[in-house]
Amino acid sequence: MLFGLIGVLIFSATLPMTRLAVGDLHPVFIAIGRAAVAGIAAALLLALRRPVWPTRRQWRLLLETALGVVIGFPVFSSVAMQYLPASHGAIVVGLAPLATAMAAVLLAGERPSLGFWFFALLGTALVTGYAVSEAGGLTWGDGSLLIAVALGALGYARGGLLSRDMDGDVVISWALVMFLPATLAVSAWALLDGWAFRVAPADVKWASWIGFLYVGLFSMWIGFFFWYRGLAAGGVARVGQLQLLQPFFTVLIAALMLGEALDVKTVGFALAVIATVTIGRRMQIR
Numbered sequence: 001m002l003f004g005l006i007g008v009l010i011f012s013a014t015l016p017m018t019r020l021a022v023g024d025l026h027p028v029f030i031a032i033g034r035a036a037v038a039g040i041a042a043a044l045l046l047a048l049r050r051p052v053w054p055t056r057r058q059w060r061l062l063l064e065t066a067l068g069v070v071i072g073f074p075v076f077s078s079v080a081m082q083y084l085p086a087s088h089g090a091i092v093v094g095l096a097p098l099a100t101a102m103a104a105v106l107l108a109g110e111r112p113s114l115g116f117w118f119f120a121l122l123g124t125a126l127v128t129g130y131a132v133s134e135a136g137g138l139t140w141g142d143g144s145l146l147i148a149v150a151l152g153a154l155g156y157a158r159g160g161l162l163s164r165d166m167d168g169d170v171v172i173s174w175a176l177v178m179f180l181p182a183t184l185a186v187s188a189w190a191l192l193d194g195w196a197f198r199v200a201p202a203d204v205k206w207a208s209w210i211g212f213l214y215v216g217l218f219s220m221w222i223g224f225f226f227w228y229r230g231l232a233a234g235g236v237a238r239v240g241q242l243q244l245l246q247p248f249f250t251v252l253i254a255a256l257m258l259g260e261a262l263d264v265k266t267v268g269f270a271l272a273v274i275a276t277v278t279i280g281r282r283m284q285i286r
Contacts, residue, residue, distance in 0.1 A: 004239040007227030012249035014219040015086040015093070016257050018078055020211035024204040027078035029187065029196035030212055035070050036187040037216030039180035042173035051170045058165065061158045066175035068155020070183075074220065076148035083141030085260050090250030092145045093243075094127040094273050096156075099149050100240035103157035110237045119280030123244055123273050130269040156240060159224065160231030168228030172221060244277035 021030050054062060080089055098120045104110040112120075155175075162171045190196035197204060230239045248270040255262040 001230065001234055001239060001242065003226045004230030004234065004242045005245070007223050007225075007230060008242050008246050009249060010218050010223035010226070011243075012090075012246050013253050014215055015077070015081060015089045015250055016254045017211040017214040017219070018081045019086040019254070019258060021208045021215065022078065022081050022198075024197065024199050024208040025212060026190070026196055026198055027082055028075065029190045030215065031071075031074035031078040032183050033187040033190070033196070034074055034212065034216035034220050035176060035179060036183040037213065038220035039176040039183055041217060041221055042176040043180060045169065045173050046177060049170065051166065054166075054174060058162060061162050062171070062174050062178060065155045065159040065162065065171065066178050068151045068153070069159065069172070069224070070155070070175055070179050070220070072151025073148045073155065074215075076144045076151065080141040080144040080148065084145070086250060086254040086258060089141070089145055090247040090254070092127065092142055093149060093250075094247045094270075095124055095146065096149045096152060096246075097241045097243045097277065098124045099153035100156045100243065101237040103153040104160075104236035104240065107154070107157040107161065110235060112237050116237070116280055119276045120241070123276035123280070126269055126273050126276070127247075130266075133265070156227075156231065157236050159228050160236040160239075163228040163232035168232065169225040171228050172224035176221065241277040241280055244273050248274055 018027075018030060025033075077089070077093075084092075101110075101112060101116070101120055105112070159168075159171050159175070187196075194201070230242075233239075248267075251260075251262060251266055251270055254260040
């Protein structure tokens with residue numbers, strides 16, 4: 001649970017940092033470029049560690065992991081941050097634990113109890129209710145985040161399963177390196193062609209580059225060292241419920257970094273969601 005919590009803390013700054021970066025950088029470039037930055041670091045780590053070459057089964061699981069956390073979640077969450085405040089997006093991403101639990105059942109062979117599902121669904125209802133009350137209905141940004149959550153859950157479940165056989169840092173590094181030729185080529189083209197920028201290249205603020213580097217090195221890579229180790233040790237469904245703490249941390253970070261409003265309703269919904277995971281994580285999982 002401690003490893004999982006450290007991963008959640010690192011991931012909690014993802015949306016505020018992405019929000020910081022999309023002011024001057026194109027969201028698709030942020031999504032692909034952050035994978036390229038993390039992929040370069042991952043390639044260096046693998047070269048130093050020289051882990052055992054993955055088996056055919058592990059390559060298949062690595063591909064599914066990469067499609068979820070290297071491509072799917074970054075692309076759709078970056079697009080969503082054009083339309084939504086980071087604090088609002090954090091509550092919608094609170095659906096991730098339920099999606100991760102479903103993926104654990106379908107892909108990792110876990111069997112949560114009825115009590116677990118009750119509290120997981122209660123948390124989901126709270127999250128959905130918040131999103132609707134804030135926007136007057138689900139927007140395109142919410143839809144993009146929901147797709148990101150679904151793909152992220154796939155990557156979490158497969159990566160957690162792989163982490164039972166290899167270290168978490170090796171799992172995410174192999175997943176990043178698989179797509180490195182493509183992400184590096186697209187990123188280089190975006191920079192040279194100029195579509196990576198939403199302003200003149202010389203006018204890109206340092207804050208945007210800092211946000212970009214954070215989501216590349218921490219959100220895309222280092223956070224998974226802890227997250228996958230936690231999922232492997234404590235179970236995908238149970239440890240995955242820690243993601244329900246992420247909205248609370250993200251709202252605080254967005255308020256401190258971006259000056260976004262921290263209203264009573266947002267805090268109330270976040271605390272209610274946190275309560276569901278506090279009780280739900282004690283429920284039996286086989």
